[in-house]
Each structure stands twice: as C-alpha cells, then as structure tokens.
Amino acid sequence: MIDFPYLSELVQKSDSKILMLVVDGLGGAPQRQSRRSELEAARVPNLDRLAQESACGLSTPVLPGIAPGSGPGHLGLFGYEPLKYLIGRGALEAIGIEMELLPGDVAARGNFATVDAQGNLTDRRAGRISSELAAPLAEKLNKITVPGVEIAVKHVKDYRFVLRLRGEGLSEEITETDPQRLGVPPLQVEPHVRDIPGVDAQGNGHSREARTLAARKTANAVNAFAAQAAEVLKNDAPANQMLLRGWSELPQLPGFGPSYQLNPAAIAAYPMYRGLARIIGMKVIPTGTDFAAEVATLKEHWAEHDYFYLHYKPADAAGEDGDFEKKKRALEALDAFIPALLDMKPDVLVICGDHATPSIYAAHSWHPVPVLLRSQWTLGEGVDRFNERSMRNGSLGTFEAKYIMLQALSHAGKLAKFGP
Amino acid sequence: MIDFPYLSELVQKSDSKILMLVVDGLGGAPQRQSRRSELEAARVPNLDRLAQESACGLSTPVLPGIAPGSGPGHLGLFGYEPLKYLIGRGALEAIGIEMELLPGDVAARGNFATVDAQGNLTDRRAGRISSELAAPLAEKLNKITVPGVEIAVKHVKDYRFVLRLRGEGLSEEITETDPQRLGVPPLQVEPHVRDIPGVDAQGNGHSREARTLAARKTANAVNAFAAQAAEVLKNDAPANQMLLRGWSELPQLPGFGPSYQLNPAAIAAYPMYRGLARIIGMKVIPTGTDFAAEVATLKEHWAEHDYFYLHYKPADAAGEDGDFEKKKRALEALDAFIPALLDMKPDVLVICGDHATPSIYAAHSWHPVPVLLRSQWTLGEGVDRFNERSMRNGSLGTFEAKYIMLQALSHAGKLAKFGP
Numbered sequence: 001m002i003d004f005p006y007l008s009e010l011v012q013k014s015d016s017k018i019l020m021l022v023v024d025g026l027g028g029a030p031q032r033q034s035r036r037s038e039l040e041a042a043r044v045p046n047l048d049r050l051a052q053e054s055a056c057g058l059s060t061p062v063l064p065g066i067a068p069g070s071g072p073g074h075l076g077l078f079g080y081e082p083l084k085y086l087i088g089r090g091a092l093e094a095i096g097i098e099m100e101l102l103p104g105d106v107a108a109r110g111n112f113a114t115v116d117a118q119g120n121l122t123d124r125r126a127g128r129i130s131s132e133l134a135a136p137l138a139e140k141l142n143k144i145t146v147p148g149v150e151i152a153v154k155h156v157k158d159y160r161f162v163l164r165l166r167g168e169g170l171s172e173e174i175t176e177t178d179p180q181r182l183g184v185p186p187l188q189v190e191p192h193v194r195d196i197p198g199v200d201a202q203g204n205g206h207s208r209e210a211r212t213l214a215a216r217k218t219a220n221a222v223n224a225f226a227a228q229a230a231e232v233l234k235n236d237a238p239a240n241q242m243l244l245r246g247w248s249e250l251p252q253l254p255g256f257g258p259s260y261q262l263n264p265a266a267i268a269a270y271p272m273y274r275g276l277a278r279i280i281g282m283k284v285i286p287t288g289t290d291f292a293a294e295v296a297t298l299k300e301h302w303a304e305h306d307y308f309y310l311h312y313k314p315a316d317a318a319g320e321d322g323d324f325e326k327k328k329r330a331l332e333a334l335d336a337f338i339p340a341l342l343d344m345k346p347d348v349l350v351i352c353g354d355h356a357t358p359s360i361y362a363a364h365s366w367h368p369v370p371v372l373l374r375s376q377w378t379l380g381e382g383v384d385r386f387n388e389r390s391m392r393n394g395s396l397g398t399f400e401a402k403y404i405m406l407q408a409l410s411h412a413g414k415l416a417k418f419g420p
Numbered sequence: 421m422i423d424f425p426y427l428s429e430l431v432q433k434s435d436s437k438i439l440m441l442v443v444d445g446l447g448g449a450p451q452r453q454s455r456r457s458e459l460e461a462a463r464v465p466n467l468d469r470l471a472q473e474s475a476c477g478l479s480t481p482v483l484p485g486i487a488p489g490s491g492p493g494h495l496g497l498f499g500y501e502p503l504k505y506l507i508g509r510g511a512l513e514a515i516g517i518e519m520e521l522l523p524g525d526v527a528a529r530g531n532f533a534t535v536d537a538q539g540n541l542t543d544r545r546a547g548r549i550s551s552e553l554a555a556p557l558a559e560k561l562n563k564i565t566v567p568g569v570e571i572a573v574k575h576v577k578d579y580r581f582v583l584r585l586r587g588e589g590l591s592e593e594i595t596e597t598d599p600q601r602l603g604v605p606p607l608q609v610e611p612h613v614r615d616i617p618g619v620d621a622q623g624n625g626h627s628r629e630a631r632t633l634a635a636r637k638t639a640n641a642v643n644a645f646a647a648q649a650a651e652v653l654k655n656d657a658p659a660n661q662m663l664l665r666g667w668s669e670l671p672q673l674p675g676f677g678p679s680y681q682l683n684p685a686a687i688a689a690y691p692m693y694r695g696l697a698r699i700i701g702m703k704v705i706p707t708g709t710d711f712a713a714e715v716a717t718l719k720e721h722w723a724e725h726d727y728f729y730l731h732y733k734p735a736d737a738a739g740e741d742g743d744f745e746k747k748k749r750a751l752e753a754l755d756a757f758i759p760a761l762l763d764m765k766p767d768v769l770v771i772c773g774d775h776a777t778p779s780i781y782a783a784h785s786w787h788p789v790p791v792l793l794r795s796q797w798t799l800g801e802g803v804d805r806f807n808e809r810s811m812r813n814g815s816l817g818t819f820e821a822k823y824i825m826l827q828a829l830s831h832a833g834k835l836a837k838f839g840p
Contacts, residue, residue, distance in 0.1 A: 029797060029799070030799040030800070030801070031799075032799060035799055035800065058815070058817065060819075062838055063422075063424060063823055063826060064816065064819045064820075064823035064826060064827055065823050065824075065825075065826030065827035065828070065829065065830045065835070066424070066826055066830070066835070066838050067830060067835070067836075067837045067838065068837065068838050068839055069837050069838060069839035069840045070839075070840065071839045071840050072838055072839035073839075082839070083423075083424070083425065083426075086839060087839070087840070088840065089840030092840055109840075246840055358797075360797065361797060363837070364837055365797075365830075366826075366827065366830045367815065368815060368816075368817070388801075388815065389801055389802055389815075392813070392814075392815060392817065393813065397817055397818075398815075398816070398817030398818070398819070
C-alpha cells in the first residue's frame with residue numbers, strides 16, 4: 001500500500017459506506033478557442049452542487065509530470081503506491097476477461113494487425129476489426145501448439161486478444177513483437193532481463209542466470225507461436241498478422257479488503273477495470289454494458305458492501321478520440337446520474353479520476369485531476385464549480401492520488417488517530 | 421536522479437526544444453510597508469503575459485522550510501534528488517573556474533580575510549578586495565609547498581580563491597578554518613568523520629578507520645598550508661589572512677544528457693553555475709559577462725541543442741544585498757529579455773528559480789518559488805500575474821522542484837506514458 005506503515009493499526013470497522021466513483025480520464029485542459037476545459041464547457045449542475053458541499057482538490061495520479069496508464073492510475077486511487085505495485089498489460093487484460101492466470105503464467109496483450117506482401121506492417125490494429133471478425137481468428141490461434149509450453153488465446157474485444165503461456169520456468173522478461181510503428185515487420189522476441197537492484201547481490205528471488213534461462217525459453221516459445229500465427233492468419237486480411245506486447249505475470253498485491261478492513265465491491269462495464277479490481281481482491285459484481293446498468297447494479301447490491309468502486313468509462317474514450325464535444329457530453333451524461341447515486345445515501349462519496357485525458361491531447365496526460373469528497377464533515381469551502389480551475393482552490397489542494405483512500409477512510413470514521 | 425525508477429524506460433527523443441530559464445533567487449517576500457513582494461512591485465508585463473498562457477505553480481526547492489544553497493537548488497531543478505546528490509562548495513568553485521578536479525582531489529573555497537594585530541578576524545572578506553588585488557595574492561599562496569601533498573591555489577573573483585589538494589589518501593571529512601564570526605582567529609582543522617549509515621556495517625567504500633586516517637592526513641596538510649599562508653600574507657592588509665571552507669571531492673552524478681536523452685547546453689555568465697552544469701555533463705557554451713551576452717549566445721547556438729539551461733543572476737545578487745528596489749529592477753530588466761527568448765520559439769519554456777532570495781531576508785530563504793511552464797498544451801489557467809501570490813493558484817500547485825523536469829519532458833513529448 002502507500003508508505004504509511006501504521007495503516008493496519010489505525011483502520012477500524014464502522015457502519016458507514018464509501019462510494020468511490022472513478023471517472024476515467026476525468027481531467028481535461030482548455031481548448032484553444034474557448035479557453036475552457038471540457039468540464040468548464042459542460043453543463044453539470046449536479047456535480048457543481050456537490051463541489052459546493054464537498055472537500056475539493058486536484059490529485060496527481062503518480063508524480064507531477066507523469067502521464068499514467070490505467071493500471072497505475074487506478075492503483076493510486078485505491079491507495080497502492082503506484083511506483084511500487086506494477087501490473088503488466090497482459091496480466092490486466094487476461095484477468096479482465098476472466099481468463100485464469102496462475103502464478104507462473106505469462107500473458108501478453110495481442111492485436112490483430114495488417115501487413116503488406118513484404119510482411120511490413122500497414123495497420124497495427126487491422127482496421128480495428130469488429131469482434132465478430134476477430135473472435136474466430138482468436139479461436140484459430142488458440143489451436144496452435146508449441147512443444148513444452150501450453151498455449152491459450154482468448155478474444156477480448158474488437159482487434160484485441162490475450163495470449164497466455166503456461167509451463168515450467170517461464171518469464172515475463174522478454175521483448176515485444178510490436179515495433180510500435182509501420183513499414184517494418186513484427187519483431188523477433190528476445191530475453192530482456194532487467195537489473196533489479198539488490199536481487200542478485202542479496203540472493204532474493206531467482207539468480208540472474210535462472211532468469212535469463214527462463215527468458216530464453218519463453219522467447220523461443222513465443223517466436224515459435226508467432227511464426228505459426230503468421231502462417232495461420234496469412235489469408236485473413238486485414239487481420240493477416242498479429243502483434244504481442246505487455247508480457248506480464250500475475251502481480252502479488254496486498255488485498256484491498258483486508259488492508260482497509262472493508263468489504264469491497266467493484267462495478268465496471270469494461271473488462272480491464274473488473275480485472276484490476278479482481279487483482280486486489282475486490283468482489284466484482286456482474287453488471288451490464290453501460291453506466292445505467294452499473295448504477296442499477298449498485299442499487300441492487302447497496303446493502304451488501306461497505307465500499308463500492310464504480311467505474312465510468314465514456315469520458316476517457318471521448319478524450320482519447322480527441323473529441324471535445326463528445327467528452328463534454330459524456331460528462332453531462334454522467335451528471336444526470338448523480339441524483340441516483342445520492343439517493344443511496346453514501347456516507348462518503350468520492351468522485352475522482354485515474355488520470356486526465358484532455359481532448360486537445362487525445363491521450364492520457366500528466367495533468368492533475370479534480371477530486372471531491374463529500375461526507376457529514378464537509379459543508380463546502382467556496383468552490384462553486386466542478387472543474388479543474390475551481391477545484392484546485394479547495395481545501396485538499398493538489399496532492400497525490402494515493403492519499404485519497406486515507407481521506408475517505410477518515411471521513412467514514414474508519415481510520416483512527418495516529419499517535420497519542 | 422529523482423525517485424522515479426522507470427525514467428530510463430520512458431524517456432524518448434523528439435524534435436522539440438526545452439528552454440529552462442533559471443532566475444537565481446527568483447522568489448521574494450512582501451515588504452513591510454507596501455505589503456508587496458519584489459515581483460508584485462515590479463512592472464513585468466512580459467512575464468505576466470506568460471503566466472496567463474502557462475501552467476503555473478510554486479516549487480519547493482528541497483523540503484518545506486529548507487533554505488537551499490545554489491547546489492541543491494539547481495540540482496533539484498535539473499531533476500536530481502537534492503537530498504541524495506550533494507556537491508561541496510569547494511568542488512563547485514573549482515569546476516566553475518575550470519580548475520581540473522580529479523577523483524580523489526579535495527578542494528576548498530578560500531576567502532581572503534582581515535585580522536588584527538592579535539590575529540583575530542575583523543573582516544571575513546578582506547573588505548571584498550578587487551580581483552586586481554587578490555589575484556597576485558592567490559599566486560603567492562600557489563607557491564606554498566607541503567610535504568606529501570600537491571598544493572594548487574587559483575583565484576576566482578574578488579576576495580575568493582580555490583585551494584586544491586592532490587595526493588594519495590586524502591579526504592573531504594575535515595572541519596573548516598572559517599569560524600563564521602569576527603573577533604576570533606581562524607580555526608585549526610580537525611578530522612570530522614561522519615556517520616554514514618551502512619557504510620561501515622556492509623563494508624562498502626572505506627572503513628571508518630581508513631577514513632579517519634585520510635582525514636587526519638588531510639587536516640595536517642591543511643594546517644601546514646594555513647600556517648604558511650598566514651606568514652605569506654601578513655603584510656598584505658586588508659588581505660592579511662585567509663579562510664577555508666566547503667571541503668569537497670568531485671561528486672559522481674548521473675549524466676543529465678543520457679538520463680533524459682537530451683543534448684543539453686548551459687549558458688551562464690557566472691562561473692559557479694557553469695561548474696554545476698559541467699558536473700552533470702552539460703555542454704557549457706562560452707558566453708559574456710551579463711545576461712544580454714547570454715541571450716546572444718543562446719540565439720547563436722539555438723539550433724545545436726534540444727535543452728538549454730539559461731542562468732540569470734542579478735535577482736539573487738540584489739536580494740542578497742537586501743535591496744528591494746534593486747531586486748525589483750533586476751526582475752524588470754529580465755522581463756525586457758522575454759520577447760527575445762520567445763522569438764526563438766522554444767517548444768517548452770520553463771521559468772523557475774533555484775530558491776527564493778527575499779530582499780527583506782537578504783539571503784537564500786525557504787520560501788516556495790514561482791514556476792511556469794509554457795507549451796502547446798498550455799493556454800493559461802486564470803493566473804494573471806507572475807508573482808508568488810498569483811502563481812500559487814495555478815494548476816501545478818506547490819510541488820517539489822525535482823519534478824519540474826518531468827513536467828518539461830512530458831510537455832515536450834519526451835516522456836512516454838507510465839504503465840498500461
């Protein structure tokens with residue numbers, strides 16, 4: 001968890017309930033013409049009213065200036081030191097689609113891709129082919145066999161799939177086949193054993209030799225798989241090739257529930273966020289495919305848990321598309337759900353984001369993210385609008401996201417005084 | 421560098437250019453009468469306009485409440501954890517005047533001083549004698565010999581010089597001769613071996629015994645030198661004595677260029693800042709003696725580098741003098757150069773300071789320092805003035821200076837997303 005060694009001595013149970021609404025890609029940045037951010041341009045009266053009754057601030061997801069992926073962005077919100085606890089992309093994807101991942105397994109995120117007659121990449125996402133087209137291709141890849149290693153391929157969504165390797169002595173310390181650019185063929189995989197300070201010298205974990213051996217074995221297996229995959233797919237243009245990246249094993253993270261003495265549940269329509277919650281031991285409640293379904297699920301299960309992680313995806317998706325108006329509308333759509341959330345009477349309501357996705361930047365960015373926290377102990381502090389400019393004048397100031405859970409626990413009466 | 425272990429995996433080259441203008445002693449504090457700081461009193465329309473288009477905040481050089489020297493102040497701005505990477509004053513001065521300093525050499529900053537007939541100090545800076553008077557005196561000291569140690573003395577500026585000791589088994593772990601007060605004689609030098617956690621226990625580096633031995637040898641050599649120096653100078657009043665402090669060896673720091681994948685250059689009229697840049701491997705471009713010369717040098721070499729450290733000294737000098745009006749004028753003089761800097765079209769412009777030097781305090785202080793960062797991703801955020809009071813309401817909040825480089829790299833497209 002965070003660098004607060006007395007957490008386990010201070011957490012305490014209480015009857016109160018915490019609802020943490022994570023608005024993916026919540027933060028934005030001003031557009032050149034209007035000089036207003038998406039939140040400033042949006043009509044969000046319910047969020048504005050909440051800002052007027054809450055403790056407000058901006059959160060830094062990882063460090064000032066660092067644009068985080070969804071993994072570190074969420075782990076910070078859950079109070080895990082994001083520089084210490086890392087989740088690989090492959091592991092995250094695998095768990096998100098409920099593909100079993102055991103200790104020692106190695107998973108990669110796969111993309112279907114397009115190559116030309118010379119085998120050079122022309123589209124790293126195969127024209128973003130639909131799930132209908134991609135799922136049978138993943139089934140074909142799933143039939144590939146490689147001696148000494150068990151192969152499993154499972155379709156995720158659109159052009160994406162997961163490859164899982166299972167067997168003795170495998171390693172995530174290998175390079176990727178995705179060259180991250182066009183006009184060149186996919187790369188051969190090589191061992192890439194990192195220097196982990198102290199590991200060799202102090203004899204923790206495996207020796208460098210053992211790790212190199214495992215990486216070599218894994219790289220050979222992947223190269224054998226990739227050669228067959230290219231053959232299997234060659235007549236399936238635009239998906240006539242595939243790319244693999246984000247090699248990772250199952251990370252070992254402290255449990256969210258035991259660490260905070262909470263009985264946590266996660267409600268998320270998108271697989272990756274369910275996977276994330278599952279990795280830290282939250283109960284993942286099945287739900288539908290949009291936020292309305294999530295809110296209905298929340299209402300149905302409200303009595304059963306004392307902490308809910310509720311995920312809202314559309315703001316990030318619109319920001320990634322670079323679509324200012326769409327992101328604005330996504331935030332307005334969220335605003336309409338706020339009364340339903342308040343109806344459940346959470347003792348502590350946290351509204352936060354895992355990172356900013358300004359539509360002018362069309363990607364995850366490093367900007368601080370609005371955060372508010374409403375409880376019986378908040379009555380507002382002069383912040384009148386729910387946006388980047390107003391919220392930064394709140395009492396929380398600009399602070400690291402990993403401290404949000406401590407704030408939430410204290411407001412919920414779940415964290416005792418530190419020291420006599 | 422800073423505690424961000426994934427830096428090397430995330431830095432990436434791009435065509436963009438970063439210009440970091442370090443305004444020495446930038447920060448100030450309100451004067452009693454006007455209740456305005458130097459920046460608030462100054463007419464700085466160009467800086468104000470920049471604040472209106474930038475990401476703004478205040479930087480904490482080291483820790484809240486810590487007044488830093490120029491070494492840690494600058495190292496923080498360059499992204500070096502200032503509590504981990506220390507540069508001694510002697511080493512900094514030596515390198516600033518291009519006096520060769522090899523591993524194992526020990527250097528000290530020397531002052532010419534005045535003593536009375538009893539040998540008690542009456543002026544620790546010998547009336548700030550001119551370079552014309554001081555340089556020949558340094559030459560006299562340079563002729564002193566001490567058995568077993570090679571002595572070199574080189575004049576710096578005004579009343580200041582560097583003493584360098586070279587030989588086997590020397591150490592920086594000795595006390596200073598400067599008593600830092602008047603009415604007493606200079607001090608004898610003694611070994612001062614510090615407790616460095618873990619060094620003895622794990623056998624890293626030298627044992628405490630070896631370090632004590634080296635310190636004793638060095639102290640003896642320095643005392644022998646000091647005795648001869650007092651004799652050599654006795655008829656040269658006001659410079660009839662000298663003081664030594666800031667014993668230091670050459671520090672080993674990670675290279676700035678390789679760490680950030682930058683091709684960095686430094687432009688500074690004052691030797692110490694050139695020395696600092698040289699220690700971290702920046703190319704130091706020869707320039708003139710004032711900021712106008714620096715800006716001309718910058719323009720001339722603009723095409724050759726993707727990062728420039730440009731140093732502005734007069735604000736600190738005026739603050740150290742306790743001269744509010746002079747510091748105000750120094751800031752106004754800087755403001756007039758801003759259009760010339762913008763003409764070069766830096767992709768990322770950072771204006772920051774290594775520490776505050778409020779003229780009411782007449783010394784480096786612990787106050788947070790204004791910082792702004794302007795790029796294609798900034799359009800302003802409601803901050804309308806470039807000063808301490810306005811800038812703290814910017815989106816960057818108050819944050820540690822060591823993160824400024826991460827911000828600059830992200831704005832420049834030189835830092836990839838962290839984690840999936």
